[in-house]
Amino acid sequence: MRIGELSRRTGVSVPTVKYYVREGLLPAGRLSSPNQASYDESHERRLRLIRALLEVGGLSVAAIREVLDAVDDDDRPVHKVLGEAADRLAPRHAGEPDAELEATRVAVAEFIGERGWRANTDSPQAEALAAALAALRRVGHAAYVELLDDYADAAERVAAADLAYVARNAKREDLVESAVIGTVLGDAVFASLRRLAHVDASARAYGDRTGIGARGGEDGEDGDASGPGAAAG
Structure with missing residues (x-):
């Protein structure tokens, strides 16, 4: 594909694609003429990974380069590759x-x-x-x-689930992307679940048990947004 099509398929502007090539994050396209280069699915895949690391992971261009160097190093164990990404997300x-x-x-x-x-x-x-x-x-x-021990017990269970999800992928790029997406968005999901659990625990401990549930709760009423559970959330 030409660079314009690559841009359309990935949502990355042409100038940004060229910038990534200059910075060594994206391999250069294959020259089909002195001023034309062609790109393939590997470039598209790499661009999507860069976007995930940048937009979801919040990594800098320099950090992304280090992660991608680890991805491209076939002699580096997968554990080390995932560690490169995890260290930069902390x-x-x-x-x-x-x-x-x-x-x-x-x-x-x-x-x-x-x-x-x-x-x-x-x-x-x-x-x-x-x-x-x-x-x-x-x-x-x-x-x-x-x-801490209670938190650690829960964290071990979550980590096991995360790694089970990551392990579905065979390619190194897929592993890293899954780890990054799972860490960043997984944190958001887990934090939301924790807050929902806070609301429930507070309602059970301090509430009057009326209107439990956001929609169609125990008594078929909406949850009481002004109750003590709301403060916990």
Whole structure:
């Protein structure tokens, strides 16, 4: 296909396609004449992956290049390829280190060891957890750490489901795209489910049990958006 058709099929503008080629993210097309190049389905697939990493994953062009280099390295194990993407999706702590952060870094390292997780204690994911726990300490909720095992149990189940979904794909590009999409959109799905569960748990604990359910609940009424469950959500 010509570059115009590639642009139409992927939703990526022609100048952006050319930019990706210049930056080494997308292989150059095959020259069919001195000023014409043709592209195929592999270019379309790569463009869709770039869009997923950029628009859904929120990665920078430089980070995408590193991920794609890992994808194209056939000698690199799939675990390492997925790690390249996962490391770049983890939120970064922007604040200055303080006593709370240093303490939670130690606690997170110990927690990872106690769980028997095969994860680096200095990974971006571990640092993000330490930063979150440090923030809880600063606002007077250090006891939240008591919930970590419950959270970890749930996280293990979710991770197993995520990897089962990713494992359906045979191609390396499919694996990475599934991991990125599953991580970013999966986080959004899980956060929404958690908030819905909060509403339900709050209604059961503190509500009057009338109007349960958003539409056609227990009593056939709409849920009470002003009740305590709404505040929990």
